[in-house]
Amino acid sequence: MSAGVVEQAGQAGLREGAFGNAVALACRECGARTDLGPSYACPECFGPLEVAYSYPAVTRAEIEAGPRNIWRYKALLPVPADIEARPNTEPGFTRLLGASHLGAELGIAELWVKDDSTNPTNSFKDRVVACALSAARELGSKVFACPSTGNLANAVAAAGARAGIKTVVFIPANLEQPKQVNSAIFTDNLVAVDGNYDDVNKLAQEIAAEEDGWAFVNVNVRPFYAEGSKTLGFEIAEQLGWRLPDQIVIPVASGSQLTKVDKAFKELIELGLVEEKPYRVFGAQATGCNPVATAFKAGVDAIRPVKPDTIAKSLAIGNPADGIYVLDAARRTGGAVEEVSDDEIRAGIVLLARTEGIFTETAGGTTVAVTKKLVETGLLDPERETVIINTGHGLKTLDAVSGSVGPAATIAPSYDAFLAAGISPA
Structure with a gap:
């Protein structure tokens, strides 16, 4: 921290280094800065605030020596240096799975699933x-x-x-x-x-x-x-061998996750932790709550709020706070924001489960279904390395698919009954 920020923190009763390498809250609209504290609106223009940093030199080796959770990136987050010693759920460093079977179904040459369903409460x-x-x-x-x-x-x-x-x-x-x-x-x-x-x-x-x-x-x-979502981007880059994917598909509710993954990629480039390269960011919404997808397709910047009506309740935010910034990230990187119906979402849940053994909630079903649609419409390049994010576990949204799956047959406990049922994996 700078001396000024330390002084301000002291005046507020905060200990030095309370927010790590964060130095201020900066307005995303006008750029004005304000003190670190419980604020979310710019005092100058009422725009949204985000954390600004003065980063020290950070090396890959220092990060890799850290714990196998998000605190390995603590130097890049607004947290104190002793964060690991304070009781918390220690989330993060979830698996990045090669998804060749799903890739084959979708026609994508190299596909990965970042599976955040294994976090402590089974979501990102x-x-x-x-x-x-x-x-x-x-x-x-x-x-x-x-x-x-x-x-x-x-x-x-x-x-x-x-x-x-x-x-x-x-x-x-x-x-x-x-x-x-x-x-x-x-x-x-x-x-x-x-x-x-x-x-x-x-x-x-x-x-x-x-x-x-x-x-x-x-x-x-x-x-x-919101800064916690950056760790998804940090982990994906590290797990890919300290490089960025060509394309990434992310579900959109408030839009914060997508914008912070984009921010993470930019910070990694600025810090020299990954090689600079073009990457494309895609957003996934449900048709029953599609304000960002609607604005993207219309080529406008304003997000018109909607009343949500979708099985993807974790994405059911009709007036997304970060919607305009999702539009910016998608357009700036050459990506898109697409939408799918509830039936397509259910099909996406089943497809991911039966190709990769991952049971996703409705948000993940949305992401899989949107990825499929992006390939079919030519918006996503199937020859480019692609990552999709699974944000949560399907056990949380059983009702969404409970009417779509079930026993293939109900039979008597005999071999003859089994034969009569014609059960075959072929």
């Missing part, structure tokens, strides 16, 4: 929550909270339990039952709200404005929270 949200939890601790927050479409609620509740901080999580009342249970098991403060995610998010913003000591991970500490 553990990454962002870990960074938000660090900020909440340093800021002295008494309550750790979030509005959520499910996966985030699971991650916040679990991380709060691990850290010993009170948690309150807010969800739409019609959320999938498995996701509700996966939150309620960790906290007795699961609050179901009659409305969609945008209604829940609005309520959270009101509470954050009125209540002291509440850290809403995706509201007042959102700049710190």
Whole structure:
């Protein structure tokens, strides 16, 4: 930190180095900088804030010597140097799987799946929550909270339990039952709200404005929270042998994950950790919640909010905060934002399971189905190395496919009955 930032941190009661190599919050619109703290809107133009850094020299060897979780990249995150010593769920460094069978089905020569379903609460949200939890601790927050479409609620509740901080999580009342249970098991403060995610998010913003000591991970500490998604980009590059893929397909809800993976790739290039090369970023949405895909296809910059109506509830954000930045990343890199129907999403879930043995939730089904569509429409080059991100486990969204799969036959316990059923793997 610079001397000025240390002084400001001291005035706020923060310890030196509380946010690692982060030096300020910078506006993504006008570039104005403000002090590190629980802020998410620029005081000059009300644009969104993100973390700015003054990075030291970082080497591949230093990163590789770190723990096999996201803290191996702590020098590139807004967290203190002693983050590993503080109780947390230690997410990250999930597997990057070669997906040759799925690639053959889709006609992609070299395909990888970044499988984040193996995180502590079985979704990528553990990454962002870990960074938000660090900020909440340093800021002295008494309550750790979030509005959520499910996966985030699971991650916040679990991380709060691990850290010993009170948690309150807010969800739409019609959320999938498995996701509700996966939150309620960790906290007795699961609050179901009659409305969609945008209604829940609005309520959270009101509470954050009125209540002291509440850290809403995706509201007042959102700049710190969002940085956790960069670790997906860092890991993919490292697991590919410190190089960037040619193409990457990422599901879009708020759009933060896609924009931060793009940010990660740019930072790796700037730090000399990977060789600079062109890469293309693609976004995946459901037709029942497609505001970014609609804007991309129309060639406009404004995102028109929609009322979500899709089985992909983890992507059901009708007014995505980072939507315009998703458009920028896709257009700047030569990518696209595409959409698929609920039936295509179900088919995508089954296809990934039966080709690669990965059971994905509806967001992952969306990504697989969009990848298929991108190949068919010629937007994605099947000869280029491609990575798709699986953000969560299918056990969280069983209802989506429970009517599509089941027993091939019900037979008596005899060999003759087996023969009569005509069961054959061919």
